[in-house]
Amino acid sequence: MDAKSVLNVAGTDYTFYSLPQAADQLGDIQKLPKSLKVLLENLLRHQDGDTVTREDLQAIVDWQKDGHADREIAYRPARVLMQDFTGVPGVVDLAAMRAAVSELGDDPEKINPLSPVDLVIDHSVMVDRYANDEAFKQNVDIEMQRNHERYAFLRWGQQAFDNFSVVPPGTGICHQVNLEYLGRTVWSHEDKGEHFAYPDTLVGTDSHTTMINGLGVLGWGVGGIEAEAAMLGQPVSMLIPEVVGFKLTGKLREGITATDLVLTVTEMLRQHGVVGKFVEFYGDGLADLPLADRATIANMAPEYGATCGFFPADAETLKYMRQSGRSDDQVELVEAYTKAQGLWREAGDEPIFTATLALDMGDVESSLAGPKRPQDRVALSQIKSHFGDLLDLSVAPAGGDAGRLEGEGGAPAPAAPGEVEVELDGETFTLSHGAVVIAAITSCTNTSNPSVMMAAGLLAKKAVEKGLMRQPWVKSSLAPGSKVVTDYLEAAGLTPYLNKLGFNLVGYGCTTCIGNSGPLLDPIENAIRKGDLTVASVLSGNRNFEGRVHPAVKTNWLASPPLVVAYALAGSMRVDLTSESLGRDSDGQPVYLKDIWPSQAEIAEAVEQVNTEMFRKEYGAVFDGDEAWQSIEVAKGQIYDWPDSTYIQHPPFFEGMGREPDQVEDVHKASVLAMLGDSVTTDHISPAGSIKPESPAGRYLKDNGVEPKDFNSYGSRRGNHEVMMRGTFANVRIRNEMVPGVEGGETRHIPSGEQMAIYDAAMRYAEDQTPLVVVAGKEYGTGSSRDWAAKGTRLLGVRAVIAESFERIHRSNLVGMGVLPLQFPEGTNRETLKLTGEETFTITGLAELHAGDEVNTTITYPDGQETTVAMRCRIDTGNELAYFRHGGILHYVLRRMIGAA
Known part of the structure; x- marks a missing residue:
């Protein structure tokens, strides 16, 4: 189809593939959702x-x-975004692929990214030091020491591979760097x-890649495995999605924040059901909604379950691009191109959608979400009662002063059940159920937003002026998504007040939101464990799954x-902030939240500093890094010389690989490694957070001479x-129904009847050459795009995962690692089949x-009885089937790149 056209912008002619010209041949697309117009252009161009x-x-x-199309398409994103947790194994795989190609007698330099790849090191900084002026420097120094081997490897990758750039540590969070700098809205080369325009x-190796949707850029998170294939020139295979329209009208009321809005939107969309769908925002309320x-x-699309949450380009897009330093030529190109292609949002636009929801932003109220799912919104006024109801506390709430010091120099009340007396820095206080032990301004979600960041600074200023201080058991931290945030907080004169309350800068990274909250002080953690206290973290992040923030915080x-x-x-969470005091001012008078909450006018005045x-x-100089980064010695050569390291190892995925794939073998008499319930997240499956010394991973590190402190x-x-692989299924909060009443990565090794770590059991089965399956409930694999949730599953010997339903990214990753995802027939599950493991x-x-086939699965019970169930194969597309037959997507890509597939 000939739809090439030319657009002149600022004296430059850009060739582009015209959607209006295509529509002359295909049919009217005026009412097509703009996110689908982006897909249409992508197909037209390719x-x-x-x-x-x-x-x-x-x-x-x-x-x-009818808002639906049952067709598979091959989508080719312009670029790939990585963060270091998922990026390092991605580069390890590329290095391993080069080694495998060399072993097959071919040219290793055939393995090279074909699309631009930006890797931002943002997931490695931990909150080891906090609440002091040196915290940032100290944490960065510790980060560089801990991660020297990883960073040396990434620096090798930067010089060894084409089209691969690294943003050094201490710069910002990948999604905020993407929003503020990397994203263009309209790409050109x-x-x-x-x-061409x-x-x-893009696709990114983090589920919150969707944050860039706010800039009119179509992008979403995929597993590291799928991203590697995309960067190596393979299309992203996908079904044309349903698109849910979300209409926004009105404005937020005084005192209501963007966070309150997003928690409301998340709740509404999760209740509606948008897993695997696009969400596109429209409505005249967008005209007054800052970018x-x-x-x-x-950013929160993964929390409401959608593939993306798309906002079309409009005047606000251009305003933000100018403010964030994009060139005038780029801004002109965005306006001219999006208008020429029908991608520009016009007032009154009413596209055709699969379904629609609507929200008057004037109805939004102040909220939090918790205690373990981001879609479980609770109004601020209900937090106290909700916390009590949730936990059925045996100790009655003691009012607004529960668990706090009686007064300066005053002795605390005697400890009651559910309370533990703590001495810290010469002070004695009582720690009780509901105590907030972590308060973290963290994560890309909110630290990208000047209005809520300035609101935090203004509230801190008013609190300090009233004489309030944070409670001594609270670990507080500030981890912005970019250095611009600290610049504007400083310009507004708010940094000293945040510092006074312990919200000193601790690093530019994800920190608490991904489990890098660092240790609690020993007296605090000891008290929590001694009293079996149910304590809390409060964070401005997007994830609050069990065991994620800190293992001691429930x-x-x-x-x-x-x-x-x-x-x-x-x-404390047992304080009603809408009616009870936060503390007392310097005159002994109670201070309420309403007394120190900044007005919209005050926030707007502060935001003008940006x-x-x-x-x-x-x-x-975003790619330069500091002196410590630049001084790292870089290995040479196009094939990596694998060092003796406990950080970087040559993975076994390509061992024994031939130029042609072997035939896929059936699975015979597989044992159950774990039987899991509903909403098992990739945080439950994938290794994350701290490594316990007594765990299989901890034992491995100690055996290799690593001290627990390191x-x-x-x-x-x-x-x-x-x-x-030792940390897969090892989350402290995972519940395997094969060991009832036990939390953590334990299972039963059925032949011996012994209870042991899941890794240890898997190795026993491997010795006996027994294949394995995992059985689960609904929404298996919810959460971040953690490739190790699939890689670890494969390395443990799991041939198939059988669940009631799968979350999109993890299902795709399982296929990408050669693990078969099977879905129980409607009305059938582990309970109806009376499975015990x-x-x-x-x-x-x-x-x-074939993709989507029914697969006969014969279940043999301990008494010898058998039943055969027709499971639905969740290999959804032909491309995925090809990956599975090759043993995984990387094997398929490798063979393609050397001409063997």
Whole structure:
């Protein structure tokens, strides 16, 4: 189809593939959702009659008939974004692929990213030091010491691979760097003297890649495995999605934040059900919704379950691009291109959607979400009662002063059940159920948003002026998503007040939101364990799953940055911030939240401090890094010389690989490694957080001479499969129904009847050459795009995961690692089949498998009885089937790149 056209912008001619011209041949697309127009342009540009056909284009146009199209398409994003936790194993895999190609007698330099890849090191800094002026420097120094081997490897990758850039540590969070600097809305490149323009699109190795949707950029999170394939030139295979329209009208009321809005949107969309769907925001309320607020909403797409949360480009997009330092030529190109292609949001737009929801932003109320799922919104006024009801506390709440010091120099009341007396820095206080032990302004979600960050600073200022201080048991921290944030807080004169309350800068990274909260003080953690206290963290993040923030903290609450500060002052979730005091001022008078909450006018005045020069200054040398980064010695050569390291190991994925794949074998008499319930997240499956000395991973590190103080986190050791496979299914909060009443990564080894770590059992089964399956409930694999949740599953010997339903990314990753995802038939599950985990499973017909087939699975019970169930194969597309037959997506890509597939 000939739809090439030329657009002249600022004196430059750009070749582009015209959607209006395509519509003349395919049919009217005026009412097509703008997110699908981006997909349509992508197909139009890559139409080759093979991977993309005219029928694919027509299917998107015909989607408008009923908001649905059951067709697989090959989507090619313009670029790939990585963070270091997922990026390091990605580069390890690329290095291993080069080694495998060399062993097959081919040219290793055939393995090279074909699309631009940006890796931002943002997941490794931990909150080891806090509440002092040197915390940032101390944490960065510790980070560089801990991660030297990983960073040396990434520096090798930067010089060894083409199209691969690394943003050094201490710069910012990948999604905020993407929003403020990398994202263009309209991408362009020059080829043989011709300039091409097309929508900026990407996939990222973190589920919150969707944050860039706020800038009119279509992007979402995929597993590291799928991202590696995309960077190596493979299309992302996907079904044309349903698109749910979310209409926004009105404005937020005084005192309501963007965080309150996003928690409301998350709750509504999760209740509606948008897993595997696009969400597109529309409505005239967008005209007054700042881009930072849009990005906050888009960031939470994984929490409401959608593939993306797309905001079309409009005047607000251009305003933000100018403010954040994009060139005038780029801004002009965005406006001209999006208008020419029908991608520009016009007032009154009413596209056709699969379904719609609507929200008057004037109805939003102040909220938090918790205690363990981001979609479980609780109104601020209900937090106290909700906490009590939730836990059925045996100790009655003691009012607004529960668990706090009686007064300066006053002795605390005698400890009651559920209370533990603590001495810290010469002070004695009582720690009780509901105590807030972590208060963290952290995560890309909110630290990208000047309005909520300024609100936190203003609230801190008013609190300090009243004489309030944070409670002594609260670990407080400030981890912005970019250096621009500290620039504007400083310019507004708010930094000293945040510091006074202990919200000193601790690093530019994800920190608490991903489990890098660092240790609690020993007296605090000892008290929690002694009293078996149910304590809380309050964080301005997007994830609060069990065991994620800190293993000793059972409840975790998402909140706006100003509410994080407020809870640090109150020190307890058993204080009703809407009616009870936060503490007393210097005159002994009670101070309420309403007394120190900044007005919208005050926030707006502070936000005016944000200016273009801040962005240009901080991003002027974004890839350079500091002296410590630049001084790292870089290995040479195109094939990595694997050192003796407990951080980076040569993975075994390509061992014994031939140029042609073997036939897929059926699974015979597989044992159950674990039987899990509903909403098992990738945080439960994938190694994350701290490494316990007594765990299999801890034992491995000690056997290799690593002291527990130097264990670092699982995330930092994702380049070592020996650590990661030992940490798979090892989360402290995972519940395996094969060992009732036990939390943590334990199972029963059925032949011996012994209870042991899941890794240890898997190795016993491997010795006996017994294949394994995992059985689970609904929403298996919810959460971040953690590739090790799939890689670890594969390395433990699991051939199939059988669940009631799967979350999108993890299902795709399982296929990408050659693990078969099977879905119980409707109305059937582990309970109706009366499974205990003592059964064996035989899965047949795999050599003749087709996408979406029913697969006969014979279950043999301990008494010898058998039943055969027709499970639904959740290999959804032809491309995925090819990956599975090759033993995984990387094997398929490798063979393709050397001409063997």
